[in-house]
Amino acid sequence: xxxxxxxxxxxxxxxxxxxxxxxxxxxxxxxxxxxxxxxxxxxxxxxxxxxxxxxxxxxxxxxxxxxxxxxx
Numbered sequence: 481x482x483x484x485x486x487x488x489x490x491x492x493x494x495x496x497x498x499x500x501x502x503x504x505x506x507x508x509x510x511x512x513x514x515x516x517x518x519x520x521x522x523x524x525x526x527x528x529x530x531x532x533x534x535x536x537x538x539x540x541x542x543x544x545x546x547x548x549x550x551x552x
Contacts, residue, residue, distance in 0.1 A: 490522050493521070
């Protein structure tokens with residue numbers, strides 16, 4: 481796996497973990513461990529980018545908003 485595709489997969493895992501945390505926070509248990517591991521992996525990666533990290537957070541919130549709107 482190339483470094484670029486590796487970091488993309490790590491950002492994707494972080495986004496999924498944050499989306500899951502946001503969605504579950506409203507209805508039950510929170511899976512903070514998965515989010516903490518994903519965040520640490522993103523931050524430690526040599527190709528880490530603050531702008532991509534913030535984009536991953538923004539994407540997670542958009543995903544969560546879509547989940548909330550689908551429930552209406």
